[in-house]
Amino acid sequence: MSRLRFWPQSLVGQIIALVAIALFVAQAINFGLLLRERQRLELTGQTAPAVYRVVDALDSRPERRVEREGARQRGRMRARFVTGAPRLTGDPRPDVERRATVMFEDIGLRILAVRAVQNSEIMPVRRWERIRMRANGDGPHDHNVGLLTLAAEYEPGKWVVAQARSGADRPARFGGWLVGQTLILYVIVLLPLLWIGSRLARPLKQLTRSAQQFARTGAADPVDERGPGDVRDLTLAFNAMRARIIAMFDEKDRMLGAIGHDLRTPLASLRVRAESVEDDGERARMSETIDEMNRMLEDILSLARAGRSTEAAQKVDLAALADAVVEDFIELGSPVDLVEGERAVAFVRPQQIRRALRNLIENAVVYGDRAHVSVLHEGGMIRIAVADEGPGIAQDRMAEMLEPFTRLEGSRNRETGGAGLGLALVRAIMAEHQGELRLANRPRGGLEASLVLPA
16 A cells, blocks of 8 residues: 655654644634624624514504505615515625525514515715724725615515615635634644654654664664653563563574584594595595585574674775685686676675675586676665576576575585575575675576675
């Protein structure tokens, strides 16, 4: 599953991001509810004066009073009675009609039909209206007042028409208010959360660094037991596990040292006895067997100790190191050559890299007749390649060949390949250097084994 590009990866970052999103959504919902309520109040404020005049006119009209259409009482803003549907000019206001109908029902007045229009005529603003607008935060450009006309049919064919001053529709000024309130909430909520998160993250980061160090070197400092209870419990469990694993490694190293010492002593005794054998051929074969056992013992002990090397890492020119190893093979008469290349400096344990390179060259000479060594820069990595001219390895056996005691042919004859520990030891050395051992068949035949190391 691909990760979201901008989503934070740390625990604290994800918690803060979720809280921030939740606060914003809550603020957006609150904004919508407040906006709806304000619109309802503004609509009620626009509709109420006209409704009041209609109700007042109906309550105070003389019994059986009939007015001709167009007849007016004194005062422009007073209600008038007409017979037949009145002619209203202006922009229709269906929202006012719906609100007026609800208001008539609330006061128990039976109204058959309601019509409302907004006149585009601009009327002067009264003083009390100006004060109210300023209290609501409206600017001077909003100080325009129109005329709302409301007609209500109280009996079939009989209408009462009333007019009232109405403020022009203004957009709700909640955007800046919402942003400001959200920022205040972020400061109040997220800053303490950030402090708590950093307090929680510090022991977790220390725990992560210690685990990574343990994975690289097989040893790590204990983690301070601090932070919330759950984190302290995790740290306590990690420290206990670390202590047990280190004790097991130490016991393994002591056991391997004892085994190596106990085995080398009888091997040395056998070598002394082999020298007393009169038959030259038999004595030579016995010496070769003892040498093979020594080499096998050394490989087994080195593989068992992989990951807990005592050699210090240092900056090394891998091109110069490869040249020195190749010269050693050439002096012994092995068919090995080095392709000249640029300097390639890396932070490594030189004796381990030297041993890994020797194992690859020995395999190339034994299985592929000849070894071609080259040191290459590839991106941010350095690759030491050892190519041979042999038959290569079947693709389905590539991974199998990296396992201990695995060989292309089943015999244990040293002349045909040894015990099958070479590639396994090389892979362990590369893992300790955060690198990789790569095997690939060459297009023109043969195998290419590469040590890939970070530059």
